[in-house]
Amino acid sequence: MQAIDRTQRQLIEQLAPITESELIPLETALGRFLAEDVYAEQDVPASDISLFDGYALSAPSACGSSRQVAGVTYAGDAPAVLPEGDFVWRIFTGAPLPDGANAVIAQESVTSSDGRAVILHESMSVGAGVRPKGADSRRGQRVLCAGTRLDAAELGLLASIGCAQILVVRKPRVAIFTTGNELVAPGEPLEPGKIYNSNHIILVSALTRLGVEIVDLGVLPDEASAIRTALLAAAKHVDLVLTSGGVSVGDADLVRQVVSEIGTIESWRVFLKPGKPLAFGRIGSVPFIGLPGNPVSTFVTFFLFVRPALRALAGGDPQIDRPPLNLPLAQDWVAGDRPEFIRVRRERAASGETRLQPFGDQNSGLLSSIAWADGVALIPADRTLMCGDMVDYFPFEGWYL
């Protein structure tokens, strides 16, 4: 068995980023990865603009001084010209400063009896109340790097520099199979010995949230020739073949065995719970990841291994995870002989402190544990932890970025 981080590195190293890209409208680019660096073609803002509803003026100017109002500029108007002398210019938030002005005083800081003249109640220095030309992005400046994943903030930044279309990496195409004679689709009658297929919807949902093109190849029986035919056919059209189930040691666990015959298994078994039998390798030149069949194992190993692999395929940084939160456990915990990601929920103790409450039964077959939890905590192997001991906590909400 090998360590989690070593397995992750080994997996990433064998993945070649997708080189095909496509030019798409910004509106459809959510969750996609930039294929090239993006540079600003003009300054943003294009000129000095006002931060306040107030009066533009030429600073420095003294508190108590009196000025005539020479004109008005609204947001969206072209820049005007402030006459020289004891003048101010009525201006509103977001409007361009008139030429000759270099500061804006908020309207709360002046008095005006008739709107035609004001008295300043603050001394003004150069640049006060102004967002300078180019403060957000300068012409020629790189605003985003190739490999950046586009979320709401990045798309907003691209829109601000006037970008309407953007070159992104083609979506990774991922073939998915679930495996096992026991599986029945929800909605079908459940004969004795059968179970409903839950991993299929877990994989489809997680891949959908990660913006992947799914090639859904259904359920494979525990039968070597059917698995062989299906995997070979799938590998012709995709960037990654992903399976769940059939990677452990049972007589019917045939997926790993078949991949070792038609391709290679480069790693099998991780020092990890849940998810020990995770396997990866290749079918021809196409990477293969075999997730363990227990649903919680599928769920946890998806995020530990598949998600970084998808980011690497898309040209992104596979190591994006924010540092985990370090939070106290709400009860004693006796560790097992493997590092374990236990399902936990953040709770507020009477003291006001946020603590991690583990789910009562950590069996890797129990979907109720992941539906109840809001994240996992990493319990190092062979440690006895006391209530209040600090552990690393990985919230689920970060898993789809």
Ligand SMILES: Nc1nc2c(c(=O)[nH]1)N[C@H]1C(S)=C(S)[C@@H](COP(=O)(O)OP(=O)(O)OC[C@H]3O[C@@H](n4cnc5c(N)ncnc54)[C@H](O)[C@@H]3O)O[C@H]1N2
């Ligand atoms: N003798 C040993 N037995 C097992 C070991 C071991 O080391 N020695 N490892 C155990 C661990 S850990 C895990 S995890 C499982 C994983 O085995 P497989 O990947 O071969 O998974 P299966 O045997 O196919 O299934 C395990 C379990 O999960 C259920 N399952 C499978 N697919 C689905 C699905 N799509 N939806 C819902 N449930 C699914 C399946 O019915 C089994 O109950 O092996 C242990 N055994």
Ligand code: MOO
């Ligand atoms: O390691 Mo298995 O994934 O616990 O049940």
